Amino acid sequence: MSTVIPYFDWSARSADWVDDIVEVFQEVAESDEFILKSRVERLEAEIAARTGAAHAIAVASGTGALTVVLAALGIGEGDEVVTPAFSFVSTASTVALRGARPVFADVEYETGLLDPAAAEAAVTDRTRALLPAYLFSGSPRMGAFAELAGRRGLRLVEDSAVALGAETDGRPAGRHGDAGVYSFFPAKPAGGIGDAGMIVTDDPEIARVARMLRNHGQPAGKRFYHELLGFNCRMDELTAGFLLRKLPHLDGLLERRRAIAAVYEEGLRPLAPALLPPQAGFGGRAVYTYVIRSQERDALRSYLAGEGIETAVYYPRPLHLQPAFAHLGHGPGDFPVAERLSREALALPLHPDMAPGAAERVVAAVHRFHTAGR
Ligand SMILES: Cc1ncc(COP(=O)(O)O)c(C=O)c1O
Structure with missing residues (x-):
């Protein structure tokens, strides 16, 4: 294991x-x-x-x-x-x-x-x-x-x-x-x-x-x-x-985050359109979370969990459908892209202290999900 x-x-x-x-x-x-x-x-x-x-x-x-x-x-x-x-x-x-x-x-599907x-x-x-x-x-x-x-x-x-x-x-x-x-x-x-x-x-x-x-x-x-x-x-x-x-270490930490994002980008881009990585080009960006979009999000998440890979969902419910904003009177369908992203978005592990090879292991597992190993 x-x-x-x-x-x-x-x-x-x-x-x-x-x-x-x-x-x-x-x-x-x-x-x-x-x-x-x-x-x-x-x-x-x-x-x-x-x-x-x-x-x-x-x-x-x-x-x-x-x-x-x-x-x-x-x-x-x-x-x-x-x-x-x-x-x-x-x-x-x-x-x-x-x-x-x-x-x-509403938000843009490409970027959220x-x-x-x-x-x-x-x-x-x-x-x-x-x-x-x-x-x-x-x-x-x-x-x-x-x-x-x-x-x-x-x-x-x-x-x-x-x-x-x-x-x-x-x-x-x-x-x-x-x-x-x-x-x-x-x-x-x-x-x-x-x-x-x-x-x-x-x-x-x-x-x-x-x-x-x-x-x-x-x-x-x-x-x-x-x-x-x-x-x-x-x-x-x-x-x-x-x-x-x-x-003083922030720029170095951000560089490391961009390098991990680049591993994901290169490894996952070939799976489009079944799975969409974030917008390409991480130069100048502060990579906080690496969020892909997949129509099989929940199945992919379970599969990765079975492979020992933890993921997170940002955000499972858009703001207009939160009970706290019920007073604004919105309902399902009001902001379709936000709703779609709440069903499709999945954040892969990404932090500067990831072990060498960990991002590659995630990429390989995502590929297996999309091919024979399911
Ligand atoms: C987009 C966004 N806005 C605001 C905040 C709030 O920041 P804090 O947790 O420091 O209150 C966060 C952090 O969780 C965030 O992700």
């Missing part, structure tokens, strides 16, 4: 970082800095320098980053935000929790990302912002969204939670609109050791308000004075200290 290929191998990943984690805990324990202090400030400076953003604002999670940005833009009751029907829940729940309406638009034409058709007089999301290893068509936002006078927020380190059209992910966000959730390519997130923007007013909103609406240095109703959405020093050590 050959060894299991795990979908996500935290123990292999953490082995390289145990010394750093212990040292960071020691450093923080011996300091009197726990939340929003010098390590957080240094991390903000590093992210700003890396992305070319005028402002980087550290927060408690990627979801917190979206929440704070939407609040800083003044989005609330009566407003609409156009967002994909197929994404992680935060892309839309943060809008709904502001009291605004997430207006879903918001379709600019569908987004444009969803714009109404109440639309305040467009909120496309980066998923898997793809980048939304940010040029088209920037053009649409400019033409219709809309704000453009990027849910680039999974995409720190990606670049499209010569610009880093998160830097195409009014603001972008990053998540440091441990499974992400830039994952930390807990929840954490970052907002990037060139807009001094978004930055000023976001800094207050993340910390109970207090202006810097004015403790217990609340200019705004804010949140407790602060980054802690342990996570920031770890991320300062990890960031």
Whole structure:
């Protein structure tokens, strides 16, 4: 029996970082800095320098980053935000929790990302912002969204939670609109050791308000004075200290992810159209998950499980059919591509610590499923 290929191998990943984690805990324990202090400030400076953003604002999670940005833009009751029907829940729940309406638009089958034409058709007089999301290893068509936002006078927020380190059209992910966000959730390519997130923007007013909103609406240095109703959405020093050590390695880790994606791409492309790998060309992309599309998804998944290969389904139910969004009144058939992807999408194991030959073993098993060995 050959060894299991795990979908996500935290123990292999953490082995390289145990010394750093212990040292960071020691450093923080011996300091009197726990939340929003010098390590957080240094991390903000590093992210700003890396992305070319005028402002980087550290927060408690990627979801917190979206929440704070939407609040800083003044989005609330009566407003609409156009967002994909197929994404992680935060892309839309943060809008709904502001009291605004997430207006879903369908995604492109090829990428799983918001379709600019569908987004444009969803714009109404109440639309305040467009909120496309980066998923898997793809980048939304940010040029088209920037053009649409400019033409219709809309704000453009990027849910680039999974995409720190990606670049499209010569610009880093998160830097195409009014603001972008990053998540440091441990499974992400830039994952930390807990929840954490970052907002990037060139807009001094978004930055000023976001800094207050993340910390109970207090202006810097004015403790217990609340200019705004804010949140407790602060980054802690342990996570920031770890991320300062990890960031210099991010480009190398992304290279490794792209190399594994290239093995999948070369090995699986011949199976099209029975099985469709993601859009080709991984240069400049932050490969987070490698998601194929197969009309026999569930059978393929069971077969791979039998071969000791773990997979994951992102996402088994599109957002418009989630009970949490029932109040929006959608039903099956409203966003056919999102629904189709929720039946066909399957994520193969991909992380920088995969054992040599593991990706090739996955490719071979997928081929066997499609030929004699079933
Ligand atoms: C597309 C997308 N948006 C937002 C988030 C939220 O980030 P976090 O888990 O840090 O709150 C995630 C991460 O899970 C995500 O994948």
